[in-house]
Amino acid sequence: MSESEHTLPEITKECASSGFGISRDAAVRIQEQGNSNLFLEELLSSLDSDCNMISVSDVADFVESAELTQDSDGEDEPQSKNNGDMRTVFDRGSGLKAQTINSSASTEGKVYTLGSEPVSGTEAREKWPEMFDTTLCDEITHTISRDDAERDFSITGDITGDSKTTGTVEDFNKLFRNRYKRVSEILENKMPGNIPIEQLTARRGGKDVPFTGIVNRQWTSQNNNAMLELEDTTGSIPIVFTDERMSDILNKVTTDEIVGVLGQLSDDGNIVFGNQIFFPDIPPMRSPNTTNRSVKAVLLSDLHFGGVDFAAKEWKSFVNWISTSDEAKEIEYILIAGDLVEGIGVYPGQEDELGVIDIYDQYVLCAEALKQIPSDIDIITIMGNHDTVRLAEPQPVLKDKFKEPFGDNVTFAGNPSMVNIEGVKFQLYHGMSINPFTDRVPGLDIHEPTGAMELMLEKRHLAPMYGQNVRLAPEPEDYLVIEEVPDVLHTGHVHTFGMNKYNGVMMVNTGCWQYQTDFQRKLNVEPDVGYAPVMNLETFEFDIKKFN
Secondary structure (H helix, E strand, C coil): CCCCCCCHHHHHHHHHHCCCEECHHHHHHHHCCCCHHHHHHHHHHHCCCCCCEECHHHHHHHHHHCECCCCCCCCCCCCCCCCCCCCCCCCCCCCCCECCCCCCHHHCCCCCCCCCCCCCHHHHHHHCHHHHHHHCCCCCCCCCCCCCCCCCEEEECCCCCCCCCCCCHHHHHHHHHHHHHHHHHHHHCCCCCCCCHHHHHHHCCCCEEEEEEEEEEEEECCCCCEEEEEECCCCEEEEEECCHHHHHHHHCCCCCCEEEEEEEECCCCCCEEEEEEECCCCCCCCCCCCCCCCCEEEEECCCCECECCECHHHHHHHHHHHHHCHHHCCEEEEEECCCCECCCCCCCCHHHHECCCCHHHHHHHHHHHHHCCCCCCEEEECCCCCCCCCCCECECCCCHHHHCCCCCCEEECCECEEEEECCEEEEECCCCCHHHHHHHCCCCCCCCCHHHHHHHHHHCECCCCCCCCCCECCCCCCCCECCCCCCEEEECCCCCEEEEEECCEEEEEECECECCCHHHHHCCCCCCECEEEEEECCCCEEEEEECC
């Protein structure tokens, strides 16, 4: 079997790593396609976020929607330009050629898919001169020199290269068992002596009993009492809460998180009357780590290079400032919380909002823009949902072909990752769970993202709720557990700025570098554009720079 073809187990594993199940018939149909690995890559990128199981009809519909072209010798060849308006931007070699996406007049019927093979910055600029000229600074004079002699950082908690999922039910069992084990051990420090659920029946008699479990269900009883069902590795039991004073804490509970309960077992042993709920939480009154020298880092997110709504004016102001201002001379690090580019096929109608419709060229544009930042600044970036990686979390880094255009000072990490800079720990997470948190918990709002971020810390998990727009790859280890307490939790995704402190942990959501898109306007999202928080790692002080 050639390198361009997948075996059935490989197809199943690739789907699982992207958060999809797949029927055997569908996997066979994919294997029958020429160059099945590229076919599968494009199929997965086209699927709706609500899809959980890929059926053979999904594959057939995708084949039918794809435009196939062959030359006179039966060999596949790219679509050609048509007066500059039609462009094939991904040559599959053999098999499926280019998928035509119907677009409105604003994109003049351009054809696009994942993109062409990587090109140089000069070649990409010739293809998209307006976007490159608009985005990049004309001339940059770097007037500041920085000493990197003491510079040191490391990255942990990155899934890249360690994905082991095969997409089976057992993989999901391993994921949630791992989550339960690690978080319940944290809870043990707050409520020692936890009892396995199967042993609760021996504790009747009106005394409070402590136990932990994963929240399996939430509902309201006929008597209007809050109900939870908790499950551990030994069994499950319902819990009723009759004290209305617990309503605030109960409103913060989400399915699939690990909580502790203190309550009394009923006489028949079939239910627990809950008196208290415990979250694993961050230890209070902790002091953050700091560096032993004066060094600064800039926190950014959601750059979205390649979109027509990219905030070019603000970005150029930022680049000029960090290159020439005396205020920036101690900045040695830039941390980016994902969404380097606008991507392709991320949401309905996105084709109307793309200035660069080739995904490779989007990354070339991003790389050229980051090269205008002084090369003596280390740039560390994780991935986001607009980047060309799997949607399922944890997300690995970009493939090498997308990383090639970037400078040596750019380091890529998976989402999430812990970045340790000279002893200061930054938990970087793109922030996909902020939306379901705000949808689920009363009083939260995406325009105040630190409310959801505080719950992440309180629950010691970045995205506990499975299935509520949170797609998880069933890895045997849950990479989204916050086992190690960070000094800074840095997120993005929702395009709103927020900063607050919780139990000594600084929470920062850094806004975006993209004006409001039509899609955001429909969702009533007002973006905070051009924010660049500068953190002094020695003093733990922040200076919020605004370039808007």
